[in-house]
Each structure stands twice: as structure tokens, then as C-alpha cells.
Amino acid sequence: MAKTEAKPKLKLAVYWGAACGGCCVSVLDVHEKLFTVLEHADLVFWPIALDIKYKDVKAMPDGHIDLTLFNGAVRNSENEEMAKLLRKKTKVLVAYGSCAHMGGIPGLANFSSKEEIFSRVYEESESTINPDKIRPVPEFEVKEGILDIPVFYNDVRTLDQVVNVDYYLPGCPPQTERLVEVFLAIVTGAELPPAGSVIGALNKTQCDECERKQTEDKSISEFKRPIDIVDDGESCFLEQGVICMGPATRGGCDVRCIEGNAPCRGCYGPPDDIPDPGSKMLSAVGTIIKGNNESEINATVDTIDDPAGLFYRFSLPNSILRRKVL
Amino acid sequence: MSFNPKIVSFLCNWCSYTGADLAGTSRMKYASNIRIIRVMCSGRVEPTFVLKAFQQGADGVLICGCHPGDCHYHEGNYNCLRRFKLMQKFIDQMGIEKDRMKLKWISASEGKDFAKLVDQFTEEIREFGPCKVKEIVETLS
Numbered sequence A: 001m002a003k004t005e006a007k008p009k010l011k012l013a014v015y016w017g018a019a020c021g022g023c024c025v026s027v028l029d030v031h032e033k034l035f036t037v038l039e040h041a042d043l044v045f046w047p048i049a050l051d052i053k054y055k056d057v058k059a060m061p062d063g064h065i066d067l068t069l070f071n072g073a074v075r076n077s078e079n080e081e082m083a084k085l086l087r088k089k090t091k092v093l094v095a096y097g098s099c100a101h102m103g104g105i106p107g108l109a110n111f112s113s114k115e116e117i118f119s120r121v122y123e124e125s126e127s128t129i130n131p132d133k134i135r136p137v138p139e140f141e142v143k144e145g146i147l148d149i150p151v152f153y154n155d156v157r158t159l160d161q162v163v164n165v166d167y168y169l170p171g172c173p174p175q176t177e178r179l180v181e182v183f184l185a186i187v188t189g190a191e192l193p194p195a196g197s198v199i200g201a202l203n204k205t206q207c208d209e210c211e212r213k214q215t216e217d218k219s220i221s222e223f224k225r226p227i228d229i230v231d232d233g234e235s236c237f238l239e240q241g242v243i244c245m246g247p248a249t250r251g252g253c254d255v256r257c258i259e260g261n262a263p264c265r266g267c268y269g270p271p272d273d274i275p276d277p278g279s280k281m282l283s284a285v286g287t288i289i290k291g292n293n294e295s296e297i298n299a300t301v302d303t304i305d306d307p308a309g310l311f312y313r314f315s316l317p318n319s320i321l322r323r324k325v326l
Numbered sequence B: 001m002s003f004n005p006k007i008v009s010f011l012c013n014w015c016s017y018t019g020a021d022l023a024g025t026s027r028m029k030y031a032s033n034i035r036i037i038r039v040m041c042s043g044r045v046e047p048t049f050v051l052k053a054f055q056q057g058a059d060g061v062l063i064c065g066c067h068p069g070d071c072h073y074h075e076g077n078y079n080c081l082r083r084f085k086l087m088q089k090f091i092d093q094m095g096i097e098k099d100r101m102k103l104k105w106i107s108a109s110e111g112k113d114f115a116k117l118v119d120q121f122t123e124e125i126r127e128f129g130p131c132k133v134k135e136i137v138e139t140l141s
């Protein structure tokens, strides 16, 4: 029997920063393909699934991990330290999912300050009883020594605002099929796109992929929430007065929300030629407002309660303004 | 040191820029706080331009186009007005006073009105004080 030289397996890590856990679950969603993955790769660090400690990662030589999927935004000192540590230990660092890519839902905290968040959570919220107004402190002395917890920052940042990122795999969460495709491309040694690219997604918009009917001149006098219309199931959401992020969002998810009769919320982020999804939406939505006179236009604008939150639902920390001015 | 506002202004080529030019050739005096960018039509002013202006340190943004009915591309100034109203609501949510943005119609013959407008807007922005966006973006980077 000829001696077969086993190809060294890839070392793979998955880590979460400020995230909901959905991205890790989307990795688990490879289901039985996990066996294919494990044929080619060893998981060396994955807090949701494996008991490997931070100190074990610290002990690894630099560049030891071939591929790290980092999901979640950077909101506290632990996220930042881990982002820096994993950057050092990893050859190819991927910002996995909307939060690492653009700030994601945790990034909506950039509409508030740390103080506003703390007073809401530790004092005002309906379920809180805290007469002494006790707040978490990063360090606390007990007789056994000093206990410490991460420092909560005032601002949420994207992964690439903290460390250099090789690739972005977008989505909230990314489609598992895209992850498998990207992974197989890496193990088969296929040529990778230039560093800094978005992978596992298209460079066309959702509207290019969408099969809903569109007419040439859209003109809307009242915007509505999805719950307020009876969707006809075939015409463009925008034409029905429901805000759809399609014009400012990259395809690649197989138009999964629209297929499910819900408008796109923008989780895949903008295509390369759109620098800022929200300002693209301000333009696209602004233009279809009906009427030429100010009062008519104002009345229609009034029907959009929260343009900032809608248009930057997944991308506030990555946007031109980055956060609310407070 | 007194605050000297920086104002970025987008003027449509056909009416407002010509109006500003008239103010210049007629040697009218007006506040030198404005940096003029000529665009083909007020409808060309993408929200991105306005947000970028604030990001790069503008304290106010002034957009001028042809009077209603006079746009050389028919609908451009109406589109501008629609986006402008939506943008004002948006910047207000972002903690930027909505009147740091102004939209006015200036025709090619309204050099005097343009000069007055710039003086007046400069004073309004002076009242607001410096816009903090640039500082925030810089400290976050």
C-alpha cells in the first residue's frame, strides 16, 4: 500500500464579540456537512461548542490558526482584546456576519451613550429595583483578590475599526450555504479574492435579484409598516409603501426575506459601489415621495417614523456619521 | 478665538451658480465662510455629499437650485426638495440640528439674494456653534 501523505488539516476558530449567538448557530447549521468540514479542518477554538480557554489561545504561536470567523461587534474591552489576540494568532481573519462587518443590531446602541444605556438598564427599566443605584464596576476587591469584568465602551465599533480584516462574510446571519462554499474554496486552494473583499455574496443589489414586479414611476404619499398593509405578494414593497432596503443591499441571501414576503432589512450591507446604505436609502426613498409642494412632502415624510433606525438598522457604526451626536 | 463657521454649499450650474457668479462680478460683499461646489442640478446632490460634508468638518450645508418650474431637468429641484425634507428629519435624529441644512431657490439674476442668504445662513450657523461630527468620527478612528 502506498504511503499517503496526509495533507495537514486547516486550523479553524470561531469567536463571538458583541453578538446574539445566531452567527455561531449558522455555523452549526452546516449540519452533516460538518463532517466534510472536519475532514479538512480541526476546530481549535469555538467558545459556543468547545471548552478551550483564552489562555490556550494566548499560548498558541502567532499565525497558528489558519482561519478565524469572528462574529459580533466590538462593544467592550474583552471584545477588543480578543479581536487583537485572534488577529495575531490568525492567518486569515474573516468578519463573519453583520455585527462584525458593519456593527449590526448591537450597533444601534450608537444612538445612545454609555450613560444613557446604563441608567436605563440599571435604574429605569421596569424590572429593575436598584435604590442604591449600584452600577457594575470593572474591578472589585474581595478578600480573595480582585474580580474584574470587561469595560463597557461608549461606542460600538466594527471589527475592522479595531484590527485589520482579510474578508467580510455578510448577513444576519450569513447563509450557511455561502459559508460552506467559501470554506470549500479555501480548502481546495481555489484562488481567493483580494484581501478586503466581501465574500460569499454578490455585488448586485437585492432589487436586481428580486422577482417582484416594478413599475417605472413610483410615487408614494404614505409609508406604512409591513403590519399595516395586505401584501399583494407580487409587487415591489416600496411601491406598496413599505420600506424595503433592497436598493441599498447586496444580494447573496437568495432574497430570503422577500421570498418570505417580508421586505429586506439590509443585513447583507451595501454593494461595493454604495459607500453608505442609509444615505442611498435617503436618496431612493426621498425621490419617490409624492408631490411637489412642501406641505405634501412633509406629510409623507411624517409617515416614516424612524428613518435613521430603519436605514441603518445593521450599519450605524460603519456609516458616514458613525453615531448620534450627543 | 471667535467661531468661524465652515459652510459647504452645492449650487446648481444653471441658476444658482450663475446667481452666485453675479454676486461676485457685481462685487457684492458677503461672508467668506462658504465653500461653493458646483453641481449640474440640485437634484444631483446626493445625501452622501451632505453627510460627507458634515463628516469632514462642515458646520452647515447650503443647497441652492432653480426656482420651482425652472429646473433644466424638470424634476431635479423637486427631487432635491423631497430628499432634503427626509434628510432634515434624519440628521435631527442623529443629533445634528436640522437647520444646519438649508435649501433655497436662487435664480441667475438673484445675485443680491444670494449674498444676503449667505450672510444670514452664516449668522444662523454661528449661533449653533461648531458641529461635532468631525471630532467624533476622528476620536473613534
Ligand code: SF4
Pocket: A206, A207, A208, A210, A211, A212, A214, A235, A236, A237, A238, A239, A244, A245, A246, A247, A258, A263, A264
Ligand atoms: S425594493 Fe425590495 S421588493 Fe422592491 S424590487 Fe427591490 S428588493 Fe424587490
Ligand code: SF4
Pocket: A171, A172, A206, A249, A250, A253, A254, A255, A256, A257, A258, A263, A264, A265, A266, A267, A268, A269
Ligand atoms: S433579504 Fe435583506 S434582510 Fe433578508 S437576509 Fe437578505 S439581505 Fe438580509
Ligand code: FES
Pocket: B012, B013, B014, B015, B016, B040, B041, B042, B043, B064, B065, B066, B070, B071, B072, B073, B074, B076, B077
Ligand atoms: S438645473 Fe437648477 S435645480 Fe435642476
